[in-house]
Amino acid sequence: MIKTLLSVIGLSFIGSILGFGGGLLLVWKESFSKKYSVHLISFAAGVILAITFLDILPEALASGGENTFLLALIGLVIFFLIEDFLLHLHHHEDEAHPVDATASLLIISDAVHNFIDGVVIAVSFLVSPKLGMMVAFATFLHEIPKETGDFAILLSRGFSKAKAIWANLLTALTSFLGATLTVLLAGKTTNLVGPMLGLAAGMFLYISASDLLPELVKGGKKDLRWHTTGFFLLGILMIYSLMKFIPE
Ligand SMILES: [Zn+2]
């Protein structure tokens, strides 16, 4: 139990806190991020799609059963509600509080997102340590562009740099809470693991289809086309070979 707890906390650290650090680095090194963020996002999209189809969905089917695809669809919709609907609900600027309205919604949805990331990492680890590591890696990769975006939104809402860093770090910490609670509760109800993985698959599909792939399609000048395609395929190929050649 303690060993499992320490492992999922370590993996959450890789996913959320290192992802946060990566996002911070990109905000700081703006020239670097202008040049390479499209490569990173392409690679992340490939990795996450491959992990979802080759890893999470098969495991969810194996341990959950018949409702996997329905749950994946529900997971996708839930994530849409958290990420998109919630954030755009208050988009018409409130005259009295033009600054805080969307900033606080962003912080709430960010905290919920990171909490779920922690849950997903822990559930995956409970299925197999290898799956846990894969999912932590996928989390790390999607968190870098996500955290970069979080910083940009907070700064544009009038947050100082220091305040934006603190707010974003605190929301990233909720992944530890999600991971810890999952391990504590899983001791009692192991039959939730399959359904949770089904939901997680939907969430990963939403992240790649809504946050990452559109960036590839619209982003990038003509001369970067080969780079985005290459890195996208590289991400898929990397996960495929990891699946094939690394034993459980
Ligand atoms: Zn995330």
Ligand SMILES: [Zn+2]
């Ligand atoms: Zn964030």
